[in-house]
Amino acid sequence: MADSTKSADFALDLRGHRIVWSRAIVDVLADEISAAGIQRFLLISSDELARHFDAVGGNDAKRLSGGRFTDVVPHVPEASVVGAVEAARNCDADGLLVFGGGSSLDTAKAVSDRLGLPIIAIPTNFSGSEVTWNFGLTANGVKHTVRNPAVLPKTIIYDHSLLGSLPLDVAVCSGINAVAHAIEALYAPQANPLTQSLAETGIRKMVAGLQELAASKGQSDQAAVLCLTGSWLCGEVLSQVGMGLHHRICHVLGGTFGLPHAQTHTVLLPYSVDWNFDHAAALAQLSGLFPGRSLARGLAELSIRLGAPPTLKSLGLTTAQIPAVARLVLETPVANPRPVAVGDVHAILAQAYAGDLAAK
Structure with a gap:
């Protein structure tokens, strides 16, 4: 058995991001979008969660929304990423706002990887993808892991009240x-x-x-x-x-x-x-x-x-x-x-x- 107490050499690159904890998103979202330098965002979410975002996001945030992509697919197939990239370009987005779980977050990261857009993440489950700089991408029936520090979301807003309806x-x-x-x-x-x-x-x-x-x-x-x-x-x-x-x-x-x-x-x-x-x-x-x-x-x-x-x-x-x-x-x-x-x-x-x- 390996000895977990054994001292080992290591190099650690800590990834920087802003965590906004346990605040209602309506109270903080518009300010966080502005602080991130985003003037027009593409919302990436599922249909159901996009409707929930409309209910809880606040009018100030809605004014900054340029469009939305809701055709999120589990395991992030290449075709869905192409659609999301096109949606971001069509609305001239200079940032991405994710409201959802791992599939939405990985889709946003894949878009960021191609367009260089910053991400603000509002997780609605426990995937943890909002604080990682890797994402899954499926091409030709094979799921790969892509690692790029640049896709790490710039700001993460954790609002535990969003979990109340999670089965x-x-x-x-x-x-x-x-x-x-x-x-x-x-x-x-x-x-x-x-x-x-x-x-x-x-x-x-x-x-x-x-x-x-x-x-x-x-x-x-x-x-x-x-x-x-x-x-x-x-x-x-x-x-x-x-x-x-x-x-x-x-x-x-x-x-x-x-x-x-x-x-x-x-x-x-x-x-x-x-x-x-x-x-x-x-x-x-x-x-x-x-x-x-x-x-x-x-x-x-x-x-x-x-x-x-x-x-x-x-x-x-x-x-x-x-x-x-x-x-x-x-x-x-x-x-x-x-x-x-x-x-x-x-x-x-x-x-x-x-x-x-x-x-x-």
């Missing part, structure tokens, strides 16, 4: 997706004291928040604050380290086989943790997170109890597809604390397909 099953998958970012960060090759502290704290905040959210049936402001804090910290960690085997598998399942992003992370994470636990000493510090349960079992039981899908089968994967997924995952090398071969990936997928941890 519990959506919240748990979004939250466990955030936990997945931090868990892989604990044993990433680039891990350092800052990232490990952020990761552990972010995981604990998110798990506590999800548990309280469930106990209150979504009515607890404190739960929303805990979850949003966990999301922020887990996202900050992801901006500092690389992704590993768990994310690679999820990107193949999503980008190539069309499985939903957050739900796939939620189903797969306990099996990734189970595979790596005895080979990643940093995971041991989370051993008591679920009293009387292993970390892997606790994650599986929590997510299913809160309404998440139980298996990859329930997400639409077939047994016939598993060999192809396993092969594609290791077409290029991937960082992982435990040596992994195609047969090992096949075994992880087969367990997640059957729901072995959930059934015990």
